[in-house]
Amino acid sequence: MPLAVLLAGLTGSGKTTVAQALATRGFTRLSVDEEVHRLHGRYGVDYPEHTYFERERPVVEAIRQRFIKELAAGNDVVLDHGLWRRSERDAWRQAASEAGGHPLVVYLPADREELLRRLAERNQREDANALIVTPEALTDFFVRFDPPADDEDVIVYRGEMEALVADLRQARQG
Structure with missing residues (x-):
């Protein structure tokens, strides 16, 4: 059964x-x-920030279709998307299961000070993964983020890739 790794964490x-x-x-x-x-x-340079979600919506649907197709073909998939809301995580878990995959949520916790440090560095770049995020926006992000609840089956990532790979290998084996 292919793995469907669903990453959950703030920007x-x-x-x-x-x-x-x-x-x-x-x-x-x-x-x-x-x-x-x-x-x-x-984001915020080539188009106004307030239009992001209308631009993102069809992309998420296209990615969801590819996600389902990859899992149905037996390929392991990792979704590089925030999944801030529990309802989003639940919907992607369901899509993975229906496609024959084994969904696993990997939660990447980070405190505000660490995120501000990382974002200050990242805000200097101009690539697709360098959305400009202000401290005020980060505050809003924390308000809108639902950390995984106790009843959600998650793997918490603590910065050790080999530990995560071992957890994924164990999950694959059941």
């Missing part, structure tokens, strides 16, 4: 880094931000 928590590392281990990496960037340019 700057390390989702793309983890997804890229899993891609080097054979996972198909699907990135919503990179596809939005490819189609529309840079």
Whole structure:
């Protein structure tokens, strides 16, 4: 049964880094931000920030279709997308299960100070994964983020890729 790794974490928590590392281990990496960037340019630069969600919506649906197709073909997939709301995580879990995959949520917790440090560095870049995030926006992000609840089956990522790979291997074996 192919694995469907669903990354959950705020902007700057390390989702793309983890997804890229899993891609080097054979996972198909699907990135919503990179596809939005490819189609529309840079957030807040090439289009107004307030239009992001209308641009993102069709991309998420296209990524969902590819996600289902990859899992149905027996490929391990990692979704490089924040999944801030429990309802989003539940919907992606269901899609993975219905496609014959084994969904696993990997939560990347990070405190505000660490996120501000990472975002200050990242805000200097101009690539698809460098959305400009202000401290005020980060405060709003924390308000809108639902950390995984106790009844959600999650793997908590603590910065150790080999530990995560071992957890994924164990999950695959049941």
